[in-house]
Amino acid sequence: MxxxxxxxxxxxxxxxxxxxxxxxxxxxxxxxxxxxxxxxxxxxxxxxxxxxxxxxxxxxxxxxxxxxxxxxxxxxIELKINELSLFRDTLKGKLRLNGSDHAFIFALWDKLQAFMEQYPEVELELTSEQKFSDIVAERFDAGIRLGADVEKDMIAVKIADDMQMCVVASPDYLAKNGTPKQIDDLAHHQCLRLRLPTSGGIMAWEFEQHGKTLKFHPQSQLIASSNRLLAKACLEGRGLLWLPKDSIAEELRQGLLVECLTEFSIRYDGYHLYYPNRRQNSPLFRALVEVLRA
Missing domain, CATH: 1.10.10.10 (Winged helix-like DNA-binding domain superfamily/Winged helix DNA-binding domain)
Structure with missing residues (x-):
């Protein structure tokens, strides 16, 4: 049959x-x-x-x-068809990537733009999720996660600089409530909380002190599942927020937000592109890796 x-x-x-x-x-x-x-x-x-x-x-x-x-x-079969791009003047096909808003918008957007300009016949689909997805089961060509979060049975390529975290607040909030000087001072502040989509828990804030990682469990009136929403609340004086520094770089530059506790800020290993080994033989995928590679 x-x-x-x-x-x-x-x-x-x-x-x-x-x-x-x-x-x-x-x-x-x-x-x-x-x-x-x-x-x-x-x-x-x-x-x-x-x-x-x-x-x-x-x-x-x-x-x-x-x-x-x-x-x-x-x-x-799909991989073999994509490999036929070797016989074309330009690459053609479709790539599906799974990552987060922060990865796509702040860490990789310029590189993704460059890839689309270089290969105009390639269809690029970006799926933004906070949760961890099974990229093989869900038919993604690759995933994008911080280095420490990459699945161990995958090939991984670093594609972004290390991620710097920071604590920020609006000038109005700090004028009314004071500026924290030590990590313990955060217990007396509204610390805007991020709900984790995978576990359902609240994200702990992490700091570095004397070479050790310290965790702080924030408390506040407001909980949200989006850092973008929490950033809006922070800008309007609702509390302190812990998030990647590059995501609010413009607000810091304009003085709309002020960074606190800078001596305790922590850095994480940057974003990696991870994928199963069968993908590395595709000319289309190799082109993506070369453009994104840090």
């Missing part, structure tokens, strides 16, 4: 995402059309591939076996 390659690819995407809606969005088709495609595939194979409920889907035993066999084959 000769199956339509597009139908098999649709099956793999549904199995990977666990959702007809998500897979349909990736394929650019409606949920009902995708469901019809999978139903047709099941009828031709005479095998049930998915368990379906009103709330979720999951692969059957046969479906899981087919998925485990097909996923690497289809990935290899």
């Amino acid at each position: 000769q199956e339509n390659l597009n139908d098999l690819r649709a099956f793999v995407l549904v199995a990977q995402s666990g959702s007809f809606t998500k897979a349909g969005a990736l394929l650019g088709v409606s949920t009902s059309a995708l469901s019809h495609t999978i139903k047709g595939l099941e009828e031709r194979l005479k095998i049930k591939l998915f368990h379906r409920t009103t709330r979720s889907i999951s692969t059957t035993e046969a479906g899981e076996q087919l998925f485990q066999q097909l996923a690497p084959l289809l990935a290899d």
